[in-house]
Amino acid sequence: MNDLVDLVEAARAEFTAAPTPAALEDAKARFLGKSGRVTELLKGLAALAHEAKKARGAEINQAKAAIEAALQARREALAAAELERQLRAEALDVTLPGRSRGTGSLHPVSRTIERIEAIFASMGFDVAEGPEIETDWMSFTALNNPENHPARSMQDTFYVDLKDAEGRWLNLRPHTSPMQVRYARQHAARHAQEIAAGRPMPEIRVIAPGRTYRVDSDATHSPMFHQCEGLWIGQNVSFKDLKVVLSDFVRRFFETDDFDMRFRPSFFPFTEPSAEVDIAFRDGPLAGRWLEVAGSGQVHPNVVRNFGLDAEANIGFAFGMGPDRLAMLRDGIDDMRLLFEGDLRFLAQFR
């Protein structure tokens, strides 16, 4: 009898010590398997007399039942521990905020340029882009701004350590005006046959947005900034057309009719006469303040000649606007440097 109590104790101890279901099944085999200890005891019954066999058989079966119960209990305990472990490993905190990829968006200046392009495109203007590293002739000389002329200091820029075919330093264009020259010369070349035959040349109507550079840096000037050039050349284009185009642009860009516009006499080497274009809103936070939105003027005959065109037959105007300033006015930004620092906390406000 005592040997059976010990046997059950030994089985319990081994089951409890089994760390995994596989180890537990090995332990089971040692007691209940084909040659396990309980099975061996049952085999031993054969040698006993009838009465003794009955009594001992009952005792062994009791012990066997106790061992099976211990086995079952340990199986359940291991399964519960395994489930617990899995739940812990795969735990989801459903109260955590979701992780998103973060949607990108266009920079406020890019959005402004797209807006400018759409408005001018609807007025029949082509959109052109050109190089930011320019020759001396394109940035200055062709625009009636000869070497050593004091007007060049209005547009002091950065130079590249490389010379052009004429032996002059290449520059980072200080304005988009060289695009007037590039575009008009291409246009003239494209229509060389009509021009040679004395037929009227199709009008040039183009805007050219892009990056520009100057030696300037404060709250309203950045060494890299943007301009958008405009050029309209034809046989019969006047200052009145300039005024219509620019006032229509302002109306649509700012989505208001409530502004005054004035042309303030100015100087640019490449236009004559020249004017700064100012607007003043009649209401809103900027009401009553004159805000400069563009430089402009009638294209100088010397420049028309540099376009490769007859300055007697072709006349028109040019303007240059600052998309950065336009973005600042429209979006209420008071420091230009914010536009170019790349701080996402600022940029995300314009999504």
Ligand code: PHE
């Ligand atoms: N290029 C001039 C500037 O940068 C602007 C301008 C463009 C003026 C076209 C007149 C005509 O200041």
